[in-house]
Amino acid sequence: MGVSALCLALASTSCATTLYSRQPAAQPPEPPLSSAAGQPDQSPYVIDPSTVVEAVRAAAPAVTPGLVVFDRESEVRLLEANGGRRFRAASLTKLLITIEALDRAGGRNARIDGKLRRMLASSDDGIASDLWVEYGRGAIVTRTARRVGLSDTSPPRDPARWGDTLTTPRDVVRTYRYVLEELPARQRELIVSALATARRIAADGWNQHFGIPSGMSLRWAVKQGWSDSPDNNVVHSTGLAGPGWRYVVVLLTEAPAGTRWTPLRAAVTAAASAIEPLLPSA
Numbered sequence: 640m641g642v643s644a645l646c647l648a649l650a651s652t653s654c655a656t657t658l659y660s661r662q663p664a665a666q667p668p669e670p671p672l673s674s675a676a677g678q679p680d681q682s683p684y685v686i687d688p689s690t691v692v693e694a695v696r697a698a699a700p701a702v703t704p705g706l707v708v709f710d711r712e713s714e715v716r717l718l719e720a721n722g723g724r725r726f727r728a729a730s731l732t733k734l735l736i737t738i739e740a741l742d743r744a745g746g747r748n749a750r751i752d753g754k755l756r757r758m759l760a761s762s763d764d765g766i767a768s769d770l771w772v773e774y775g776r777g778a779i780v781t782r783t784a785r786r787v788g789l790s791d792t793s794p795p796r797d798p799a800r801w802g803d804t805l806t807t808p809r810d811v812v813r814t815y816r817y818v819l820e821e822l823p824a825r826q827r828e829l830i831v832s833a834l835a836t837a838r839r840i841a842a843d844g845w846n847q848h849f850g851i852p853s854g855m856s857l858r859w860a861v862k863q864g865w866s867d868s869p870d871n872n873v874v875h876s877t878g879l880a881g882p883g884w885r886y887v888v889v890l891l892t893e894a895p896a897g898t899r900w901t902p903l904r905a906a907v908t909a910a911a912s913a914i915e916p917l918l919p920s921a
C-alpha cells in the first residue's frame with residue numbers, strides 16, 4: 640500500500656496537507672516477551688515466542704514484532720509475542736472495509752462483490768479509498784470493531800489515512816475467526832477465496848508474497864500490509880494456513896521511519912519460516 644494512495648480526495652483539503660498524520664504518543668508500553676528468569680509467560684503457549692522473535696531480529700534488528708498463532712482445532716494460542724500491542728494496520732484495514740461493505744450490501748451484489756475481490760486479492764488502494772469515503776471513513780472501523788468484538792482497534796486520527804487505523808495481533812486473530820466462524824457462508828467464501836488467490840504483484844507494484852506465502856509450505860489465504868509514515872514503517876503478513884484453515888497466523892512488524900523495505904519483508908518471512916516447523920502435526 641503506497642503512501643500516495645492513502646491520501647483521499649477531500650473536498651476542501653489538498654493532498655499535501657492531508658498526506659501525513661502523526662500518531663498519538665499514548666501508545667501503551669510494550670509488554671515483555673517473557674517473564675523473569677527468561678522463561679515464557681505463564682500462558683500455555685506451545686511455541687516459545689523467543690525463538691521466532693530471534694529469527695525476526697536476525698533479519699532486521701530494529702523491528703518490533705507482534706505475533707500470534709491460533710490453532711482453531713485445539714482453540715489454543717500456540718504462540719504470542721506483543722499480542723496486545725497496537726500497530727498501524729496498513730492494508731489490514733481492508734478486512735474491516737470488506738466486512739462493512741458486505742453488511743451494507745445485504746444479499747448478492749455483483750458490483751460490490753467484484754470490487755471487494757479485487758481489493759483483497761490485489762490489495763487495491765484505490766478501491767479501498769473509494770469505499771472508505773462511501774461508507775463513512777473512520778465510522779467503518781468503529782462499527783466493524785463493535786460488530787466483530789475487537790477490543791483494541793480504533794480509527795485513524797486523520798480520517799484521510801485509513802491505513803493508520805490501529806489494531807493488535809489479537810484483534811486481527813479475532814477478525815479472521817469472525818470471518819470463518821460467524822459470517823454467512825457466501826460472505827465467508829468471497830473473503831477467503833480472494834485471500835487464497837492473493838496475487839504476487841499487488842496493484843501498487845509491490846511483491847506481496849512475503850511472509851506466510853514465502854515462509855510456509857502450507858496452503859494459505861492471506862492479507863498483507865505495508866505502509867510508511869513520519870513515525871514508522873510497518874510490514875504485516877496475516878491470514879489462514881493449513882488444512883481446513885486450522886491456523887490463524889498474524890505477523891505484524893514495526894520499525895523506525897526510513898527503515899528499508901527489504902529487511903522488513905525478510906523479517907516477516909523469517910518469522911513464518913521459524914513458525915512452521917514448530918506447529919503441531921495435523
